[in-house]
Structures are given as C-alpha cells and as structure tokens.
Amino acid sequence: MLESLYLQLGQHDTLSDDEKALLAQTVCFGREFEKGQDLVAVGSRPSYSTMLLDGLAARYKVLEDGGRQFTSLQVPGDFVDLHAFLLKTMDHGIVALAPCRVMFADHNKLKAITEQAPHLARLLWLDTLVDGAIHREWIVAMGRRSKTSHLAHLICELFVRLQVVKRTDGMSFHLPLSQAEMADVLGLSVVHMNRVIGGLKKIKVITWTNHTVTILDWEQLAGIAEFDPTYLSMNSEPR
Amino acid sequence: MLESLYLQLGQHDTLSDDEKALLAQTVCFGREFEKGQDLVAVGSRPSYSTMLLDGLAARYKVLEDGGRQFTSLQVPGDFVDLHAFLLKTMDHGIVALAPCRVMFADHNKLKAITEQAPHLARLLWLDTLVDGAIHREWIVAMGRRSKTSHLAHLICELFVRLQVVKRTDGMSFHLPLSQAEMADVLGLSVVHMNRVIGGLKKIKVITWTNHTVTILDWEQLAGIAEFDPTYLSMNSEPR
C-alpha cells in the first residue's frame, strides 16, 4: 500500500522495518478524488496531511485576473501537504490532475514522530527540503532558461521522479495534463505552450501522444535542459 | 547577538528561555564575509549551517551561458543553508550581497536538537518550510504576474521580512543591490529591470535612491502586488 512512500523516503537513507511499521500506523484511512477536485483547499487548516498513493496532483495559486500558476507537481509517494503540519494554514490549493488515491496522516501522530522517532522525523523533514530544492530549480527555469529548455527540464525531472516510484515504462511515462494545464506549469499562454511542445517533438527528442510522453533521446533532452539531478538528493546516506 | 534569530523563530511560536539557551549553545563561532564572497559554495558538503546575523545574502544558480538566477534573498536571522543539514550536498551557491556577519551551527548539534528538543526542532523545520512557501510565491510571481507586479511583490515581501528583524526605518529599508543584481532576482535583462523600477518610481509608490527603498504608498504597492502575507506564517501559535 505505502510502497511508493517507502521507495521515496528509502532513496535518501535506509528505512528500518520499525520505521515502516510506524509510518503504516501513522498514515491511515484513505479516500479517492476525481480529476479536477481539490485535495486540499486554499485557506484551510487541515488537521492531517495527505499522502498521494496513486495519481497526479499539483499545488497552485490563482490571481485576481483568474490566472493560475502551478507551483509543484506531486507524484505517487509524495506527502502533498506535509508542510501544513507546521505551517497550519494552507496558502495555496492542491488539485487532482488525474484520479487520485490518497491516505491521511493525523498531525498529532506526526508530532509524536518528531518526539519519539527522530530519525524518521528527519526523513520527513528531508522530504519537505527536497520539495524546496525542486522549487528552486523551477525558479531558475522560469527566470533564466529558454521556454524549450524549461520544458525539457520539467520532462527530465518528472521522468526521474516517476522512475523512483516505478511509474515509468521504459523511456515513457503517463502524463495526463492538457496543454492548458502545462501552460499553467510553465507560466505560458496555451498557444505558445503548444509551439514549445511542438518544437521538442519536431527535433525528435520526445513524442507526446495520448497523454504519454516518450523520451527518444535522453542525452539530447538532458543537454537542452542542462539537467543535473543533484537537487533531487537521490542517494542513500545517513541523515 | 542572536536577537534576529529569536525574533524570527519567535514570531511563529513562543520560544522558551531554555530553547534560546540551547540555540545560543548550538550556534557558535562566527566570521565575516565581504560583498561578493560566497558564504557557501555550490557542490560543497558543509558540516555546519550558517546563520546570518547581519547583512544580506542570496542563494543562486549559474547556467552554462553564464546567466545567473537568485532563488532567494536572505535577511538577518535567516539560517541560509539549514537545508544542507539533511540535503548534505549544496546544489546551489550562497553569496553575500552586502558585508555579512554570520555564525555557524554544527550539524551534529542540530542532530542532537532533533533528538532532545523536538519542539525546537519543529521550529527549525518550520523555518525551512517558510522558505519553501516563499519559493512558491516567487514561482507564481515569475509565471503569472506582470514584471511590475512581481517587483512590487518583492518589495512588499522584503519590507515585511525586514520589519520582523527590526531592519526597517519607518517605511524605508536599506537594499544594497545594483539593478543588475535585481535583474538576477526577477529574471530580467538589466535594461528592462531599469524600466520596471522606473515605472514604480514614476507613479510615486516608491522612491529608490542610494540603496534605500522608501514605500510612499503601501496600499497602492500592495494592490499592484496583490500582496497577501499569509505565506510568511507571521502569527504565533503552537507548532
């Protein structure tokens, strides 16, 4: 059930059986969401945090003019609002971009982990730190990369993150986002998003049909993206 | 000495005298950096984290074409690389944007805090979470705000953050960044940065001379920015 979570936390450091059991006991009762539903609403003060078992979700903010910007994409195994455990008030919403299965972790139990299982607590903290590292990479992409490079970088990042939780198939992965939703990730207009995607398809580094992205030439894609996966901390060491 | 740190942590929740003492014992031996020096280098694996006592610093990444993007600005009281405690390897550099006085916190002592002072550990964790919240706000600004709104938002954010650590003077604060450095914050060319700043000056919502920014009309500035300080978690409650 929590396999994806174990895979994610376990990639940074070894996770003991006791810790797995403690997690399993912390993350209980679940539910499902349809595409388009909010997993967590802006302004809410949840008393539990949400673990994504399956599906795809995104954090987002909406501006007065109706413009929407996604600030992160969440893959299975992600604790989509672990930060609400200490931040208390949600300053953004989290929406399902595909049908999602989730489970909840009561904040009191998370607090108990910080008091009784410090190593596991550090791994959870680390999880939110990787989150921050991804945010920083996105800022760089938005500020200083070309739009093509930005898209290439996003594809590299998603592929690697999905690979960790075994959601890739060879060099392909499922990405159920419309181009309008992609535009809200990169901060572009729909029309221009379409041309940028078309650009990567034209030079044959990817294909993208039926909500499935296939990387045809990883080397070239990573080159265009200047992709360096260091920021994802995908190495196991004592934390 | 650590007054700024106490002010920052203490704005989120009450900080006991014991906790202050523990912090003082953790954050020891300091040094100074000149403007332009790296507080922390990309790729390094520091065994201590750096607390900014005085000055101004920024996290940044550099791309192959030489383009630089700042991913955060750090004000006094900020733990500029607390995330390195668990992330281990620095995926970005941190540079002094003004003369900086800093102190260091050994990672072993931070680890001990997670094991013996869980409440304080949660406050430190929270510190990195606010960091992430600021990153998200920057992503929204870069993706969906106009450049003028982005700049206005940044000024609002800096003003509020500097106010917490008593580094404002009425509606003014010291901002020792050149327009070229500002351009690396917003992800713009120097020329356009100049015009955007000129725009805010022209409509008389700010003045900006001698590295001093003065907000003439907070209401209008916050309106242009659509500034909502929720993401800074500036309210004291049990965490």
Next chain:
DNA sequence: CGTCGGGTTGAGTCCATTCAACTTCGGTGG
C-alpha cells in the same frame, strides 16, 4: 451526425531583449 474539448496554425500586436550610446557619480591619481 452534431457538438464539444483539446490541439494546431496564422497574423498582428505588444513586451522584453540586445546593442549601443550617453549620463551621473564617487573615487583616485596627477
């Protein structure tokens, strides 16, 4: 078979960039 959401394409406009010149100001040395 018509409709609707999503994808694609073209044309014109606007925003941001580059390149370049010129100013302002503080510092330094003749």
Next chain:
DNA sequence: CCACCGAAGTTGAATGGACTCAACCCGACG
C-alpha cells in the same frame, strides 16, 4: 584641484519572443 576613470544608471532604436485573437482540425461521445 580637477581630470580622468570605472561602475552603475538611464535612454533610444531595432530585433525577436510571447501574447492575443481567430480560425480550423480532429477524435470522443451523446
């Protein structure tokens, strides 16, 4: 003292990237 210099700020003009508006295509579905 001031002449010169370099760094930072400001301005203009031309280029190119990204946006809007609009049309059209296509496959899924009622």
